[in-house]
Amino acid sequence: MTIAAQLPLDLGHRVAIGSEDFLVAPSNADAVAWLDRWPSWPAPALAVYGPAGCGKTHLGHVWRARSHAPIVSGDALDSADLPALLGRANAVVVEDADRVAGAPAREEALFHLYNLARDSGGHLLLLSRKPPARWRVKLPDLRSRIKAAPAVGVEAPDDALLAAVLVKLFADRQLRPGMDLLTYLLTRMERSLDAARRVVAALDRASLAAHRPLTVPLAREVLAELDHETGGKDDGSGNRRSPRHRVRSQQGAG
Known part of the structure; x- marks a missing residue:
């Protein structure tokens, strides 16, 4: 069973540019x-x-x-x-x-x-x-x-929207990741649609280059590499944050 079949995603689709779909969500x-x-x-x-x-x-x-x-x-x-x-x-x-x-x-x-x-x-x-x-x-x-x-x-995407975007981005590349990989990404990646695109693209490249399937260990390596490139780090709860996110958090703390 694919992820799309397992997830209760009731999000509308909007045709955008190229082959992308725009997903309508509460946010x-x-x-x-x-x-x-x-x-x-x-x-x-x-x-x-x-x-x-x-x-x-x-x-x-x-x-x-x-x-x-x-x-x-x-x-x-x-x-x-x-x-x-x-x-x-x-x-x-x-x-x-x-x-x-x-x-x-x-x-x-x-x-x-x-x-x-x-x-x-x-x-x-x-x-x-x-x-x-x-x-x-x-x-x-x-x-x-x-x-x-x-x-x-427009609010930051919630888990449902991020999950739907990940499923769509993987499907666009004819990839079918497992539920364990999707769950892993949702709890550790930067909370943005741009990050979802970067992560999926990086996973696709890494999988092809190393001839490895899409797995949690591969995702761990890819996220670590992306994290190193952007200077982000774990916020203590397992969620990845870029320096941009940390600045916003510090400003809001006052």
């Missing part, structure tokens, strides 16, 4: 519902925020596939041709949109892009780690527009 369902409402958004922009690896970028690609919107980083807005960026799609995905905050030229660029979208009936999808209320935007007019835009959070 991202609100954001998916907002994207489903497009183009009937109550404002020219929608902000989607959440921690690194929660799936924001994947959601952006899901929406891009529907809207044909280009994707631009907040860091690059001040050098972009804004009318051309909005273009025929009349829509833009701005990744790391919070990075415009505190940079006058980038704040001005986002302000003008917002106005262009509003005046043409277009839309902006703003992706960020922090909710818009915490962006510390200095330009009053931009701050008021962002405040008026709906904002929805």
Whole structure:
């Protein structure tokens, strides 16, 4: 019996880009519902925020596939041709949109892009780690527009979503790991969708290179190697954390 048959996974599938599927779960369902409402958004922009690896970028690609919107980083807005960026799609995905905050030229660029979208009936999808209320935007007019835009959070993936993603990623590579391997990974890997992709890819490479089956001992070696590369370590409970996770924990401890 395969893992997919053993796990009670009741998660919806969304076609994203390439051969990937987007899995709908409680952690991202609100954001998916907002994207489903497009183009009937109550404002020219929608902000989607959440921690690194929660799936924001994947959601952006899901929406891009529907809207044909280009994707631009907040860091690059001040050098972009804004009318051309909005273009025929009349829509833009701005990744790391919070990075415009505190940079006058980038704040001005986002302000003008917002106005262009509003005046043409277009839309902006703003992706960020922090909710818009915490962006510390200095330009009053931009701050008021962002405040008026709906904002929805995406949470870090829970065990059910991570398990479903692992099953899907392994299946994409025509691999069928056992339940013991899946359980091992869920209790030790970094808690993010990006980490799931890295782990599955690394396991596939290691298995092919060493002509070894997918087993817990192989996973232990692969996780140790990935841990060494990222500088992460065990947090004492068996869960792997990257330096990025430790910083967030320390900030929240106060």
